[in-house]
Amino acid sequence: xxxxxxxxxxxxxxQGPDRVEVLRGLDLDIAPGHLTAVVGxxxxxxxxxxxxxxxxxxxxxxxxIIDGQPVAFPWGQVPPEKRGVTLVPxxxxxxxxLDVAGNIAFGLSRKASKTRVDELLDLVGMSGMGSRRxxxxxxxxxxxxxxxxxxxxxxxxxxxDEPFSALDAGLRESVRAQVRRALxxxxxxxxxxxxxxxxxxxxxxSVAVLADGRVAMHDSPERVYxxxxxxxxxxxxxxxxELPGRALGDQAHTALxxxxxxxxxxxxxxxxxxxxxxxxxxxxxCGLAEPGVVGLVEERTYYGHDATVAVRLVGEHGATGPxxxxxxxxxxxxxxxxxxxxxxxxxxxxxxxTT
Numbered sequence: 001x002x003x004x005x006x007x008x009x010x011x012x013x014x015q016g017p018d019r020v021e022v023l024r025g026l027d028l029d030i031a032p033g034h035l036t037a038v039v040g041x042x043x044x045x046x047x048x049x050x051x052x053x054x055x056x057x058x059x060x061x062x063x064x065i066i067d068g069q070p071v072a073f074p075w076g077q078v079p080p081e082k083r084g085v086t087l088v089p090x091x092x093x094x095x096x097x098l099d100v101a102g103n104i105a106f107g108l109s110r111k112a113s114k115t116r117v118d119e120l121l122d123l124v125g126m127s128g129m130g131s132r133r134x135x136x137x138x139x140x141x142x143x144x145x146x147x148x149x150x151x152x153x154x155x156x157x158x159x160x161d162e163p164f165s166a167l168d169a170g171l172r173e174s175v176r177a178q179v180r181r182a183l184x185x186x187x188x189x190x191x192x193x194x195x196x197x198x199x200x201x202x203x204x205x206s207v208a209v210l211a212d213g214r215v216a217m218h219d220s221p222e223r224v225y226x227x228x229x230x231x232x233x234x235x236x237x238x239x240x241x242e243l244p245g246r247a248l249g250d251q252a253h254t255a256l257x258x259x260x261x262x263x264x265x266x267x268x269x270x271x272x273x274x275x276x277x278x279x280x281x282x283x284x285x286c287g288l289a290e291p292g293v294v295g296l297v298e299e300r301t302y303y304g305h306d307a308t309v310a311v312r313l314v315g316e317h318g319a320t321g322p323x324x325x326x327x328x329x330x331x332x333x334x335x336x337x338x339x340x341x342x343x344x345x346x347x348x349x350x351x352x353x354t355t
Contacts, residue, residue, distance in 0.1 A: 001068075003189045004030035004053070004157060009062035011048050022048045024213035025062070030157075030191060035183055036218075037192045037200035040210030041236065046193045049210070050159050053191065054087055055080030067156045084156035088163045092146040094134040101130030104148045120148040124182050139167055140175040147179055151186055158183070160192040164199065176203050197237050201225060209233050225279075227264060231349050234277045239308075241283065241324045245276035247348045252276045254346075255313050255321045256283070256293050262345040274350040280308060280327035282344045292339030298323065300332050307332055311340060 011023040022045045030036045038046050051057040052072065053064060064072040066085065071078040094103045104120055105113035121127050124144040134142055143163055150158050163179070164172045180203045183190050194200050200207050201221040208218040209232075217229045228234035231242075245252040245259065248271050252259045259276055261267065286292050295311035306329045313321030326340065 001032070002029040003032040003067055004028070004191075005063075005065040006049075006053075007063050009049070009052065009064065010060045011045070011052055011057055012060055022213055023052070023059070023062075026210075026214050028208055028215050028218065030189060031206070032189050033187050034205040035180065035190045035192060035203060036206050036208060037194055037204035038208045038210060039194060039197055039200045039236070040216075042195070044210040045213045046195075046210055047161065050087075050161055050191065050193045053157070054085055054159055055083055086150035086153065086155040086158050088143070088146045088150045088158065088160045090162050091166050092134075092139075092142040092163075094142055094145060094149075096134055098134075099130065100126065100132050100134070100137065100145050103134070103145055104130075104152055106149060106152075108152055116152055117148075120151055123151070123185060124148045125178055138171075140171045140178075143167070143175055144178060144182070147182060151182070151188060156189065158188050158190040160190060162194050163192075165195070172199075179203075201237070207237075209236060211236075227262065228277075228347070231275060231277070234347070239280050239325055239327070241278045241280060243276045243278070243322060243324070245274060245348065247272050247274060247276075247350075252346065252348050255315065256324070256340060256342050259342055259346040261348050265345075265347045268348075268350075272348075272350050274348055276346045276348050278342065278344075278346045280325045282342060282346070283324060283326045284341045284343055285309065285311075285326055285328060285330075285333055286339050286341050288335075288337065288339055290339055290341070292341040295321075295324070295338055295340050297333060297336050297338060302332065305329070309333060309338075311338060313340070 006028040009023050009026040012019050012021040014020050040046055052059055058077055059072050063070060071083045101117045104117045121130055124147060164176050167175055204221055207221050207224045209216045211232050217224055217233045224237055234240045243254040245254040247268050250261050250267055252261055254276050294314045297309060298312050299310035301308045306327055309326045311326055312323050315321040
């Protein structure tokens with residue numbers, strides 16, 4: 001049974017010719033105890049979805065059910081404070097006149113607050129820091145206090161609205177790992193809205209990709225990355241190499257040679273034009289004496305843990321081919337001319353379904 005079930009959700013803003021439909025019949029299920037990440041390009045409806053679940057936006061149509069209770073439906077709405085939902089905003093929004101303990105205890109009964117606050121300080125790794133003021137702790141600690149405050153009333157669902165976006169890159173990774181750990185230990189269901197695909201893939205149990213006001217794909221992070229259902233999802237979640245290709249059966253002919261297609265991709269019984277997608281790490285740089293497709297290195301970008309190499313393929317008789325991105329964890333090629341070889345399987349999208 002899902003903790004949250006959303007069906008046919010429509011939300012529009014404005015009137016008459018200025019009316020803009022943001023959510024267009026969106027469906028989404030959130031499993032209990034899971035952290036679900038919602039990603040998508042700007043304007044796809046991520047924040048509107050979160051606000052509709054919280055009760056801050058009234059849908060034009062559709063339903064939202066939380067733990068078996070309808071909270072938004074065509075004939076009425078349950079007020080935000082009665083939904084069993086709490087929100088962690090982008091920048092914590094702690095009360096500056098209260099100390100850490102006071103912020104966490106806000107809204108709790110005085111009798112329950114002391115024990116509950118101590119439990120939550122321990123849960124978010126801030127034991128002994130209850131007497132500090134918000135300005136006396138770091139940005140990452142403020143976000144953990146905001147999470148503790150959201151967990152304090154033991155909500156059915158915690159909504160996280162890009163809670164790490166204001167943190168610097170180094171701090172962001174450690175704080176989101178601490179937040180993920182706290183949510184798991186508390187057994188709390190959470191919905192994370194983020195524009196950061198790496199963040200969604202690394203912390204979530206499932207990822208929902210929004211496009212044009214609907215869920216284009218909702219699956220495990222591994223499936224969303226490795227087996228996108230359409231080109232839009234493939235393009236948005238991580239880097240993707242796109243090559244024009246002609247598919248027949250489980251093979252496609254491309255500028256990188258013959259590419260074997262994954263078992264769940266489109267297989268054709270006649271030659272079909274379309275697009276073959278690969279991830280940059282599926283393309284290997286090999287020696288000039290090895291079999292492969294010749295390319296000219298145009299750009300090298302070093303990140304420390306890995307690197308990317310932009311290579312312009314060279315076709316027959318020296319004709320210029322497409323540019324591909326290769327991700328490597330080995331040494332960067334020093335030569336301008338390299339050979340490329342595809343490993344693993346690609347995905348094929350027929351021309352009539354490409355976007």
